[in-house]
Amino acid sequence: MPKTLVVSLVTLVSFFKSSLILETNVLPGAMSEKALQSKPMTIVRTKDSEADIYTAVAKYEEKQTLNREENNDSNIYFNTLQKWRDIIEWIHELKNKDDQPKEKIEQFRNDAIHLFLILKKLNRLDKIRSRQKKERSNKKKLEIDSKHLQQENLLNEWFYLKKEISKCLQYKSSDSVIDLVPLDIFCQESPISDEDIDKLNNGLISDHDLHIRRLQWELEQRQTQQKQCDEVEKSKETILSEIQEQSRIFQSILPMLKDIRNAAQPLQQSFGSAPCQPRSYPDIVHLLPKPLYYLYIQTDAYKEACKSKFTVSTNGDEEEAKRFDFNKNNVDDTNSDEEIDMPKQKKRHHKKSRIDTKSAPQKNLLSKHPLSVKLTLNLKNNTQFIMEFFYLVNLNLITVTVTSSWEGFSSSYSRELLSPSSILDALFPGDNGTESPHIVNFHQLEEEKTEFNTLDVGKPYIWAQSICGLDFLIPNSVSDFLISRNHIAQVLKAINNRLKTRLSLITQLDCSDLERRFCVNGVNLTSVLSPWNTMSWDNFKNLEYCIPHIEFGTVTENDLLFKRVINYKTATLIVVMAIKCDYPVSNPIFALQLNMPTTNEGISVLNSTNNNSVRELEREINVFHKQIENEDINELLINLIGRLVICFEVMMETWGHSDFPKTKTILYNIRGRTRSHPFKVVKHHSGIIFEHR
Amino acid sequence: MDDKYYMTILSQTFSPCGNYLITGNNYGILTVYNLKNELHSGIDDNDENVSAGQSYRFEMIQKMQINSMESNEHFLIIGGVGVIVGVDWDTVINNNFSENRKIGPLKISWNISIPPPKDSMLSIDVNCLVINKEDNILYAGCGDNAVYAINIEYGEVIHKFEEHRDFIHSIDKLDETLASASEDGSVIFWDIRSKKYTLKLIPSNNSAIKRPDLGNWIGSVTITKDWMLCGGGSKLSLWNRSMAAPMTVYNSVEDSGIHVTKLMDETLYAGGCSKYFYQLSFTDEILCKIKTSPVSVYTCINQENPFKVTCLAGSSHKIDVCTKLNYKMTTLGI
Known part of the structure; x- marks a missing residue:
């Protein structure tokens, strides 16, 4: 079968060849067809290999399709078609003719067959071409598909990356939590160059870079600090171990020392010297709260050093103190547990003790430590002046109460002057002990609506805090023995001085031999003086002639007030004296009122608010103090009263009243528009002369 | 004790411009107040500029008590003890002085001393000064019972009016008449031209005027063309000059x-x-009375220009200032 096919094909080819030749004749214009002719000639030779021919033809045609212009082929096709049509027409014409030229028809038929062959050939070529095109387009399609796929992949990848980026951007790093060294300090301390600092100042370094640098710096710093910390810990440990070692050694030394002491005792006894006693304090001293302990130790030491005449002792029950300490420690320890563990109990408790709750916290706030320190000053006449120092545990405050056993003082003013409640007031300026110097206390007391009752607990003088080592000006102060040591001498001296001046003041107030004293000066005084009496603040502030002093602030509620009357013939001078707590640093202040007979047997009441003479007398005694060097403190008040009496008599004698004839040497009675009196005492060779100031 | 409590201001005067009040006290301290600012601050406390004009102080020579003051265009004239001094206004009035500056000494331009009488230890207070601005004659009532007439251009005493038997409290001058009031209880009228006294009145001779408990002294005298007003230990009384007789005795005034x-x-x-x-x-009818800060008022001065003001001072460190004489406007020197 294939053999027949090949044969037919060969015949076809040969036919085709011949037709082509023919064609050239017919169509002289078809140059390209001539080109087709050259190769098949060789192929035809090998008739044996029919299959080869077939494939070769197929290959050849494929090649042809590649090499040939498609448009040319289509031209050929159209031309051929035209020729075909022409031939058919011609044949038709010929056939219709009656005389049919057989040769001509045969020729035309051949030509038609040729043309048909060409058409066939073209058809084949076309088929091949279309197949090729299809193949190519398929190929392209595949390509496009693959490209599309790739694109899809890339897009996905892009999305993913985008996501990742946003994730990265949103990532919350823990670096923001770290406290960094402030920027300015960082600039100063970190080892970055000046150039970088310049950049930084000009904003050239991005925030991120800067942040990284700071973080790095922070890390470095922390690492070094960690190292330091480790070192310190290590050294602490070594020191602790050293201490342990040392204490162990000391412990071992102790029995040895005891042995030595015991061994030495017989020897010392035989030498007659007292066995050496260490300076030991009774056990109870060690139970004292710290401030009182300091007070005890310091006063004891001071006593030892200065051989002062006072004793220091503790007061209170030792057992109670132990219990108090124990309780306190327990409370400290269990405080936190209590609150968590026992809410039930608390509730019940609350109901029960509701009535008590009001006063309990108050009491609690003002509660004293069971132990106190007693300082006893031994004065003349077996008089004891006892100061007791308490420690208010919750207020962290020292208070003082005074008890004293004065003997031989009967007058009302001596009670006032030595009154335990006020004798230590204003020992130092402004220190009146009326309210706590501890700032915190105010709010504590306010909170509990408690008033600081000095009668109950004593007075919280500032000096008392000082000698116990408390200083509230230093925040978080703990009792400091240095403060105590620095103040103790000063305070004890001040207290001694205060007692001395008060006692001297009392003797001066007692003194009634004024006349004798001033006869010596050549001035005869005939005034009669009443004894001193105390005066209450309420009385004082209601007196017309005392009010200006209060308004001007020269006399205050804290001052001790006394009153006496001086009679000179028919005139009566009421003298009100205010002695400051810090006498004799500030002088006593006098307020005066003169009662004087008038001509119509009435009495005119004159004082500094309605009479210039009395005002000037007051001024004379209050303002112009004689500056006597080394003036004896025990004479100060007596001298002052003496001067007052002299000036009073001089005033009366220069008043121009018939009741008061001149007894003193006065040059001129009254001078100047103020009609002032000659109060100034001038010593003259012939005696005392009174002059105007 | 603060001696301010017992301060007594014996004299005051205004500066020629009228903006400053100058006071002198018994401690010899001269205080200058910027009145304009003080009064202004009384009206409007919010004005911050007021603080610029504060008071400032000077110290008199030897811390001598300042008894009296008078002023003319060029000088502040101060009567002290035994001396009258003149101080150039330019050295006293200065805006640049601040309140807290140190008390400076007064720069004395000239001084006229009043010597004590022979065989006497008395130092003479210059209790009152009146100046006649036309011929620059200064009249000074002094502690030696005399009134001096002094020409301050030459610095010499022209005349010494002597008739009183005790120190002079007060003098007043109108035209050619000079009136002087004395501790001895008399008021004497002098003729300046003839330098003789023309009239001597003793108010305490009148039993309605005399107050025996307070004494006979006359603390102040004022004269007008027709009237003479005086008072002291004796009651305040208004006299008709031509009749030399009291017209009204003021019983309504409560004083000592x-x-x-x-x-x-x-x-x-x-x-x-x-x-x-x-x-x-x-x-004898009270038109108005103002409660005063000082116990005793020793000096009262008033001016109309540049603003109307009256200042009262005396035995106190406070000075009462009134712009209308009906009420106390403000108090200085606190």
């Missing part, structure tokens, strides 16, 4: 000694050792 009298615009002013400073009519 008159130290200041004034007569202006048909109104009488009187003050002294009393709670009040009085305005009175010619017929």
